Amino acid sequence: MVKIAQISCGAEYAGIQPEIKKAVESVGAEVIFPDIEFEYITNSVRDIGYFPGSGSLKAMLAGARSIVEGRTAADGVFIATCFRCAEGALIRNEVRRYIQKNTDLPVITYAFTERTKAPELIARMDALTTTISMKPLLLRKKQEGLTLGIDSGSSTTNAIIMQDNKIIGRGWVPTTDVVESAEKSVQEAMVDSGIKIDDIEAKGVTGYGRFSVSKRYEADLVIEEVSSASKGAVFLAEKQEGEATVFDIGGMNNKAITVRDGISDSFSMGGACAGSSGRFLEIVSRRLDVDLDELGNIALDGDYRNVKMESYCMVFGIQHLVTTLAEGAAKEDVASAGCHSVAEQLYEQQLQEIEIRHPIIFVGGTSLIRGVVVALEDIIGSEINIPHDSQHMGAVGAALLASSFVH
Numbered sequence: 001m002v003k004i005a006q007i008s009c010g011a012e013y014a015g016i017q018p019e020i021k022k023a024v025e026s027v028g029a030e031v032i033f034p035d036i037e038f039e040y041i042t043n044s045v046r047d048i049g050y051f052p053g054s055g056s057l058k059a060m061l062a063g064a065r066s067i068v069e070g071r072t073a074a075d076g077v078f079i080a081t082c083f084r085c086a087e088g089a090l091i092r093n094e095v096r097r098y099i100q101k102n103t104d105l106p107v108i109t110y111a112f113t114e115r116t117k118a119p120e121l122i123a124r125m126d127a128l129t130t131t132i133s134m135k136p137l138l139l140r141k142k143q144e145g146l147t148l149g150i151d152s153g154s155s156t157t158n159a160i161i162m163q164d165n166k167i168i169g170r171g172w173v174p175t176t177d178v179v180e181s182a183e184k185s186v187q188e189a190m191v192d193s194g195i196k197i198d199d200i201e202a203k204g205v206t207g208y209g210r211f212s213v214s215k216r217y218e219a220d221l222v223i224e225e226v227s228s229a230s231k232g233a234v235f236l237a238e239k240q241e242g243e244a245t246v247f248d249i250g251g252m253n254n255k256a257i258t259v260r261d262g263i264s265d266s267f268s269m270g271g272a273c274a275g276s277s278g279r280f281l282e283i284v285s286r287r288l289d290v291d292l293d294e295l296g297n298i299a300l301d302g303d304y305r306n307v308k309m310e311s312y313c314m315v316f317g318i319q320h321l322v323t324t325l326a327e328g329a330a331k332e333d334v335a336s337a338g339c340h341s342v343a344e345q346l347y348e349q350q351l352q353e354i355e356i357r358h359p360i361i362f363v364g365g366t367s368l369i370r371g372v373v374v375a376l377e378d379i380i381g382s383e384i385n386i387p388h389d390s391q392h393m394g395a396v397g398a399a400l401l402a403s404s405f406v407h
Contacts, residue, residue, distance in 0.1 A: 002029040002129050005074035007063040007095055009056040010082045014114040020080070023121035027129045034063035034072040050094055057081075057091045064095040068102040075132045076106045078125070083111040089352075097355060100266060106131040107266045109353045124269065127226035131264055137404050138227060138263045141240045145201045145406030148189070149399025150182055150217070151228070151392070152209030155251025155278060156365060157181035159189040160395035161200070162403070167389060167396065169193025175251075178209030179216050186217075204228075204402030206394050220405035225394055230257045230264040232397030233363045236387035243357040247376070247384075248393070249346060249366035251278045256350035258357055268353035277342070278366045284338035287321055288331050292369065295335050299371025302332030304340035339371035340379075347379045361385045363393040 004024055011017045024031045036044075036059065044062035045051055052058055060079075066072045079095050081088030089111065096109050108124050131138065142165050149160045153175060159182070161169035171188030175181045190197060204221035205214040206228035214222045233246040240262040248255040254277060257267040285295040307324050324334055360382055366372055367390045377384050389396065 002075045002132050003032050003073065004029050004125070004128065005063070005067055005072055005077045006031050006033055006080070007060050007067075007077060008080040009054065009060055009088055009091070010085070011080060011112065014082065014112060014116075016112055016114065016116045019116060019118045020078070020121060022118040023125045024078075026118065026122055027125045029125065029129050031078075032072065032074060034066040036062040036066055040066070048094075048098060050091065052087055052091055054087065057088060060091055060095055061098075064098050067099060067105070074105060076108075076128045078108055078110070078128070080110040080112055083113050093353070096266065096353075100355070104260075104265070106264070109266075109268065123224065123226075126224045127264070127267065130224055130227045134223075134227070135263065137401055138231060139261075140401060140404055141235075141262055143400040143403045145403050146195065146199060147399045147402045147406065148186065148197075148200045148203045148217075149228075149395035149397065149402060150186065150203070150205045150207075150213055150219075151225070151394030151398065152178050152182055152205065152207035152213045153225075153251060153394065154208050155282075157185045157207070157209070158392050158395045159185040160392050160399050161189045161193045161195055162396070162399040167392070169195060170389070170392060172391065175209070178212050182209070182213045182216065201407070202402040202405040204398030204400075206398045219402075221398065221402045223398060223401060226255060226257060226264055226267050226269065228394045228397035228401070229255060229363065230259050230267075230397070231262060231400060232393035232395070233361045233387070233390075234259055234262050235396060235400055236363070236389055236393060237359070237361045237385050238387075239359055239361065239385075245354070245357045245360045247346065247360065247362045247367075248364040249278055249342060249372065250364055253277055254346050254350050256346065256354050258354050266354050268350040278364075281338060281342060281366065281369060281372070283318060284321060284335065287325065288335060290335075296339065296369035296371035296373070298332055299335035299339045300374060302330060302334070302336030304333065304337040304375070306330070306333040307337035309337035309341045335371060336375075339369065340375040342366075343372055343375035343379055346376070351380070356380070356382075358382065359385050361387065363387070363390040365391045367391065
């Protein structure tokens with residue numbers, strides 16, 4: 001059984017420890033806790049060089065040291081502190097850096113509240129256990145045979161057909177009914193490639209609707225979206241060796257993933273609100289009466305500083321959008337503010353939980369919105385790589401990994 005070491009502060013006090021345990025067990029893993037004593041805590045704080053006021057935060061540092069020194073045998077690490085604790089956030093990141101610097105264990109971090117429930121954690125635990133248990137599969141860097149990858153996302157469903165390391169067919173449709181959308185997307189990819197479904201040698205499925213779609217197509221591989229997105233991203237960007245960071249601003253949430261040699265080893269997902277997602281950009285484009293793909297180009301001619309746009313709440317963001325337009329703000333400025341708002345929340349929420357590595361690869365449908373790309377480059381201060389077919393990264397990752405099942 002996969003062993004996930006929990007290093008946390010306040011989970012018992014907040015009443016969410018049973019939810020953490022439930023989430024871990026739901027993906028077939030086991031929670032373990034570093035075995036530490038008082039003297040070991042004191043020495044760890046001194047040796048690591050951080051001196052938090054809280055005894056529980058000191059114990060987190062000792063727990064990290066116990067893992068690094070091999071006193072605690074873990075397959076992966078879950079690091080969590082309270083969302084409201086500033087010192088906890090600092091120690092959470094320090095513990096993550098310390099473990100990643102001294103081990104090759106996959107790590108995820110999380111800021112919880114007393115309302116955190118198991119379903120919010122399951123996707124994270126699923127990705128962590130996938131990285132651990134499927135590492136030999138994830139090491140695959142070349143697609144072979146004739147494979148189909150399907151990404152059943154919250155906003156769009158796309159299908160990719162690959163043959164001998166090349167994309168030969170593409171399908172991309174809005175998600176309504178997950179199975180029907182998958183069928184339409186696959187049909188598009190079949191027409192595009194000239195391939196029949198009976199010719200496919202292996203199928204891989206990812207995304208929110210992966211379980212329903214996998215039953216429909218009797219998939220050989222069902223994989224969560226963090227692993228498939230990061231694998232597809234580095235493949236498309238030709239960065240499967242060395243380190244990279246992957247951004248994916250999805251229809252309902254965001255992902256920021258660090259990758260080493262083609263495998264994710266740390267990630268942050270979610271956001272304070274859907275105001276940080278592609279869904280918010282869809283609303284902005286609708287109010288401006290432009291297509292979503294036009295929004296980014298319009299934003300390049302505007303200045304977000306001329307518009308007040310709420311960055312942390314979908315509802316308030318829409319209110320500010322409506323009010324600003326009623327006051328006669330320029331369409332270009334509003335478009336710029338919408339793009340900048342989404343980029344800003346990715347930076348302030350997700351990118352504080354990982355160590356940014358270069359190159360930075362931006363994938364997903366939002367990567368095609370030029371205004372968001374420019375806003376991110378401005379905020380981060382680094383150039384961002386948008387690979388060809390970036391919007392298909394999840395399906396590409398699924399098709400690539402599915403080739404392990406080609407006979």
